[in-house]
Amino acid sequence: MIQNQPLMRNGYYQERYRPHIHFTPEQMWMNDPNGLVYFEGEYHLFYQYHPDSKQWGPMHWGHAVSKDLLEWEHLPVALYPDDLGMIFSGSAVVDHKDTSGFFDGKPGLVAVYTNADGDLQRQSIAYSKDRGRTWVKYGENPVIQNPGIKDFRDPKVFWHETTQKWVMVLAAGRKVQFYTSPDLKRWTYVSEFGEGWGEQKGVWECPDLFPLTNEVSGEKKWVLPIGIDAGAPSGGSGTQYFIGAFDGKHFVPHQPKEAVRWLDYGKDFYASQSFSDVPWRRVVLAWMSNWQYANDVPTDPWRSAMTIPRELNLSVVEGQERLIQKPIAELTRLIEKRIENDSFFLKEKQSIELIQPASPFLWELDVEIEKGGVFEGRLFGDQETGLRVGIDCEKNSIYVQRDRAEVDFSKEYVCTCQAPLSGDRSSFHLKLLCDHSSVELFVGDGEISMTNLYLPADDYEAKLKVEAVRGTVEVKQSSVFEMTSVWRQNS
Numbered sequence: 001m002i003q004n005q006p007l008m009r010n011g012y013y014q015e016r017y018r019p020h021i022h023f024t025p026e027q028m029w030m031n032d033p034n035g036l037v038y039f040e041g042e043y044h045l046f047y048q049y050h051p052d053s054k055q056w057g058p059m060h061w062g063h064a065v066s067k068d069l070l071e072w073e074h075l076p077v078a079l080y081p082d083d084l085g086m087i088f089s090g091s092a093v094v095d096h097k098d099t100s101g102f103f104d105g106k107p108g109l110v111a112v113y114t115n116a117d118g119d120l121q122r123q124s125i126a127y128s129k130d131r132g133r134t135w136v137k138y139g140e141n142p143v144i145q146n147p148g149i150k151d152f153r154d155p156k157v158f159w160h161e162t163t164q165k166w167v168m169v170l171a172a173g174r175k176v177q178f179y180t181s182p183d184l185k186r187w188t189y190v191s192e193f194g195e196g197w198g199e200q201k202g203v204w205e206c207p208d209l210f211p212l213t214n215e216v217s218g219e220k221k222w223v224l225p226i227g228i229d230a231g232a233p234s235g236g237s238g239t240q241y242f243i244g245a246f247d248g249k250h251f252v253p254h255q256p257k258e259a260v261r262w263l264d265y266g267k268d269f270y271a272s273q274s275f276s277d278v279p280w281r282r283v284v285l286a287w288m289s290n291w292q293y294a295n296d297v298p299t300d301p302w303r304s305a306m307t308i309p310r311e312l313n314l315s316v317v318e319g320q321e322r323l324i325q326k327p328i329a330e331l332t333r334l335i336e337k338r339i340e341n342d343s344f345f346l347k348e349k350q351s352i353e354l355i356q357p358a359s360p361f362l363w364e365l366d367v368e369i370e371k372g373g374v375f376e377g378r379l380f381g382d383q384e385t386g387l388r389v390g391i392d393c394e395k396n397s398i399y400v401q402r403d404r405a406e407v408d409f410s411k412e413y414v415c416t417c418q419a420p421l422s423g424d425r426s427s428f429h430l431k432l433l434c435d436h437s438s439v440e441l442f443v444g445d446g447e448i449s450m451t452n453l454y455l456p457a458d459d460y461e462a463k464l465k466v467e468a469v470r471g472t473v474e475v476k477q478s479s480v481f482e483m484t485s486v487w488r489q490n491s
Contacts (some may be wrong), residue, residue, distance in 0.1 A: 020485035032271035035092030085117030163248035201231025236292035266451035293410035351467035373471020
């Protein structure tokens with residue numbers, strides 16, 4: 001349920017392009033998710049927020065809470081700029097043992113963030129004794145001074161059980177640094193990782209670090225996702241990740257130095273962060289935009305959305321360890337109706353229209369395709385326009401082709417995103433999640449994801465079509481799920 005004072009435009013939360021199952025601010029600018037933490041039955045989402053404009057500006061921490069990661073309650077701004085500068089990205093933790101001394105021996109929430117004053121970036125903390133409703137900044141901020149690095153930001157903090165210390169991973173140029181602390185106030189530099197590793201075209205940002213147990217081998221590994229502001233596979237900003245070992249001080253990757261693994265191959269998945277203190281699963285959320293055009297996406301009175309929350313697991317794909325991501329299971333509660341289609345064959349150049357959901361903008365599509373030539377699904381358009389999702393078995397790739405938006409707001413918007421596929425598959429399972437202005441694609445069990453904004457024109461064809469572009473394709477199974485909005489008027 002979205003709660004606060006109504007904004008009477010085209011109807012509160014009914015504005016054109018407004019997502020109905022993804023988080024958006026009521027109004028104005030949003031980017032990176034921050035301070036994701038679970039505490040006393042609530043998921044907290046903080047986020048980079050500019051309350052006075054729909055473009056990036058002096059950063060605050062916006063705030064919302066949820067019981068289920070889908071229905072969010074907007075809360076007042078949590079952190080405002082101060083004498084040390086703007087409030088850039090960071091994380092939040094539950095200080096269960098009151099190591100900080102802020103909570104009179106009880107558990108409490110501590111936020112760790114970057115203060116940015118021009119090019120000077122330093123790390124600071126704040127604490128809350130009332131379940132995140134109000135925050136007090138530590139009187140001796142900053143807790144980490146800048147060592148002479150221009151890009152020195154986005155602290156991710158967690159409790160390392162083996163060493164009984166807090167660990168911070170911090171973006172520092174095109175690498176990350178690690179710090180440890182007994183109390184969240186006093187920090188000691190211990191190591192760094194990343195110089196010359198992975199993708200180096202852009203500045204590294206928004207690191208994360210967490211353990212996962214490989215569901216095949218049973219081995220515990222550490223995963224280090226890192227955002228880069230340029231050089232992603234579809235252009236602009238994106239998120240790579242490393243898998244390795246971590247002993248509380250040093251990260252050792254288990255992959256070649258030149259190898260690059262992408263968390264998402266779409267155009268609009270950045271600054272991903274995982275929720276702290278969720279004991280039974282690892283859930284991530286990302287900003288659904290791209291720095292190439294984020295300031296200009298034609299939405300009003302808000303700008304930007306978060307992805308659907310996704311559960312991460314570690315598995316083996318084609319002989320290599322890979323992250324697997326799936327929409328959280330809670331999403332199935334929003335399904336109102338399932339429409340089944342019988343299996344069918346498509347001859348070359350033949351197309352068929354699938355049964356339509358009641359809402360042309362809010363649905364999930366599951367399709368299983370037997371290996372063939374080139375299969376393509378077309379959404380929101382005709383033969384020449386719209387959004388196309390295709391599997392090219394000849395090139396062993398999957399692609400999403402995005403045609404121009406009704407408003408020509410960026411030359412970077414039109415694009416084709418591609419991801420490699422295994423050449424020995426006999427069939428492919430695709431899940432597409434559409435919500436008014438975005439399409440999130442998941443391949444197989446979730447070993448590939450592609451996230452893209454899409455802004456359909458007013459006069460688009462409200463049809464879901466599939467076609468055999470080359471060769472013969474068997475569609476073994478297809479289901480369309482009608483979904484309901486999480487927003488409830490007057491709730």
